[in-house]
Amino acid sequence: MTARPVHVTLNGAEREAMAEPRLLLIHFIRDVLQQTGTHLGCDTTNCGACTVLLDGRPIKSCTYFAVQADGKKITTVEGLLSNGKMHPLQEGFREEHGLQCGFCTPGMMMSALALLERNPDPSEAEIRAGISGNLCRCTGYQNIVKAIQYAAAKMKKGATA
Amino acid sequence: MTPTTPEVGGMGHSIKRREDPRFLQGKGNYVDDVHLPRMVYGQVVRSPFAHARIRGINTEAAKKAPGVLAVITGEDLAKANLAWMPTLFHDKQMVLATGKVLFQAQEVAFVVAETQYQAADAAELVEVDYEELPVLVDPHRALDANAPVLREDREEKSNHIFHWEVGDRQATQKAIQDAPVKVALDAVFQRCHPAPLETCGCVADLNTATGRLTVWLTSQAPHAHRTLFALVGGIPEENIRVISPDIGGGFGNKVPIYPGYVCAVVASLQLGRPVKWIETRSENLQSTGFARDYHMTAEIAADRDGKVKALRVKTLADHGAFNAAAQPSKFPAGLFSICTGSYDFPSAFCEVDGVYTNKAPGGIAYRCSFRVTEAAYLIERATDSLAYELKMDPAELRRKNFIPKETFPYRSPLGWTYDSGNYDAAMKLALDMIGYDDLRKEQAEKRKRGELMGIGVSSFTEIVGAGPAHTFDIVGIKMFDSCEIRVHPTGKAIARLGTKSQGQGHETTFPQIIAQELGIPANDILLEEGDTDTAPYGLGTYASRSTPVAGAATAICARKIRDKARKIAAHLLEASEADLEWEPGKFYVKGAPSKSKTIQEIAFAAYTNLPEGMEAGLEAVDYYDPPNLTFPFGTYICVVDIDKGTGEVKVRRFVAVDDCGNIINPMIVEGQIHGGLTEGFAIAFMQLISYDEQGNVQGGNFMDYLLPTAVETPHWETGKTCTPSPHHPIGAKGVGESPNVGSPAAFVNAVVDALSHLGVRHIDMPVTPWKVWQILHQNGIS
């Protein structure tokens, strides 16, 4: 398996590294690019802990090869902070107690980010459907929904400001 | 207890969590995030057969594969006497199989390579020659004369592990015989798995220069694990450091010691390099500590007016291939004898028999409080059976039999002394919150129209906070817990505990206890757990014991500091100690409140201006031996609607009233309850780990073992009553597991209630749409 160079824009920064064709994107992000905020929770593409945004679309990075991401933009949880200021989603998760062990949280926020970008004013049912690809064992989702509603409200206000 | 201001954030304040910022930025430090120089990777080779002799293992091809540094087998470990290790419960289990394998996915070899992918490739090349043996997966067949004997290593050649009984067999027998009303219920609590989102794993790092072994470990009990590594591995305990960093959920899954950990340690010792082993989800579901698998029968005898007279319980416990149930050593069935629940039974008898089968080992996990989930489920289902027999409303029947609040402390017929309880208050609140009477009217109307609606009630009593030294130990280590606090000159503090949070928010809640006791703002207190080099010894976090035991240690420790602070204050204020009053944050002279010293000023003085002869510093440590367990309780009420065409059950409403005594952080308690109810929901409706006749595990990955998503998870309504624990320094009881203890029965009771007019009296979990549809179909409804 000959490794080949993979060039991505990760959270706004240009990164390049070698990857075997079979190297999964999650391992590329965590082990090669050393961004360990995105987590691995299963081996059958079910849990969504590994969710990142690829050119703005949420994907499960455990079911994607690093070489497929060549030339693309990747956003992970590490990209949410902006000039040291928390993203409304991060704020919402904190204010509404939307996390406990924190393991599902990065992937959950990425899915939520994608959801709010395509639907800035989602109903509760739309939120629940929008994060249905992300499993959480700790929170029962109720406060996660509130966190996303908090973020939606804040982002709407920010948009009209 | 004087309330503190929100800025101080003592008991009762919903302050925001201290641990959140790092998680929200993706800067948590979970075991798989640990990267050390020269680190290598391990992978386990597992048995595909449930029961087979190993005729030979050929590791030649694997050893030659690219990047491979070692391939370890049971034979290799046997040379160091490590092929077997003790379990946490009077048994031993194989680290790597020698001679035979006893369950599908059992560990057979361990491959170590430079990269994870190379280790996986090499694992494929290990050749094992198996000779299949007859498989035993039905616990009811385990004691048959012709059942295959699984454990050839034991002296007693049978599959029977233990028999345990408690209570008065004769009196209960007589009471049942004499009673005018009796019901019997067979209920299986199915094998399921806690499946925390982070799987188990470790990084074992032997520093060859210093001889110290550091193990980053997904551990809910780091100190106990360190001691066990020392005893089993023969490594001096001061040279072992276990670091349990951030843990992505535990739920009991991270209490046992798994073969992968031992293999990683051995590999690191052998190679002198850090060895990382992280299991996959499939490995987690198929080989790590499962939960439940209790096959139970309950008989309740009562008067015609519904007053219960006796409870008799018989249980068959399927423990899998090794008894690795992590529970206190005198209790082979954990705290299952809490099965008299919230009711005043004059007599009771309970017996449990444990057996071996060709399945993964475990049994104590998934927020079970040591088998309390099984016990509560059984009594709450059986109570409904009695209600149907008597044609009595299930809430009314429960209220009739609740242990009255005046009789606490209450001694149950199976030997527990419940500290405090007010069951009727919780029940009443739950009934009000859900609008019970209106719901029953609605149900009657719907029934006339052929619509299926059910209401399920569960009034559980929990037993947590293990436990007093006279009765409780795990592998001999007493179940105290600890807190050490040190106050700095500038009035900030650091505290360390013997517990280990896996999401329960300890970095926030324990400082709140200290804030309450000392008036130092909770946000000025750094809380650390999990590093055995620095934290005082404790038994860890599981069975809802952190607040009852370590929380008590924290309060007592803070009070020791306050005692010293009083002396320093007296010195600073030139008054006698007896003339000083305390309010959170300061001492003041009686009658002259302006003459005061804050805790911060006192802290500074502890390093700069001490009374003659007094040692410097402001710190203390406390190891707390609880005088008793605590008994949280509650009433949960669930409303379901069943689709007549598909059998799908929709939870319309769920009200959970919990009483865990005094609450430290209401926001965190509510989060715990949401999470636990969601787990109970999953267990009731969708989770099962089963084995076919060949011993193949079904439910061994997330395609088949279901976790609820945000879409099907119901909306939870919570309420509370407060009945403090009289023996706990801050009156708190603990709550983490209550929702998983009380909710499965509420769900099942609701579904049975919806179908009771068809004669249905019980449905075993998981209550899947298929099961419900079959009932509807048989009754001509679908």
Added chain:
Amino acid sequence: MAVRIEKTFEVKHPIEAVWAMLSDPRKVVSCVPGAQITETIDDRNFKGSIRVKVGPSLTEFKGEVHIERLDEQAHEIELSGKGQDIRGKGGASMTMTGTLTALDDGGARVHAVSEITVVGILAQFGARMMNDVSDVIFKEFTTRFQNLLDHPGEAQAPAEPVSGVKLAGSVIGHSIRRVLGGDDEESK
């Protein structure tokens, strides 16, 4: 886990010619993709192997085939087989009963009922795909069986192992066609 598979197909050859082939395990096995007889112990017992490719890795099962019963009058054969993955990843066992009936047009109908029990990884992932996988293997089998009947004595190219990846593709295609209501020629 045990799976029961029942298949029927027809050939345009007289029943005796078909029986001659069906009652000879060496001929039958040569039609199964990836399979071969490696040793004849006696006229009722054989050693064999079957290879399945999943992506780049090749799994091989080695085992034994035993003729339990051979009924010339009723044209019925009963076979049993048992094998293990050579690296110890799992195993499978099978019993199969094959019956021939003469058709009015001079041809013959073959009816085969098999019970397959699988242990190991296959049982976890493969269970879901068992029926569909067997359909694909069966289709290739009947093609080769027909071909052998049409050209007896001509050596067939050894049956290539069924590729798991190729298999997955055709199985998925097969399943989708079935779900979308396409006519399934094997379902007779």
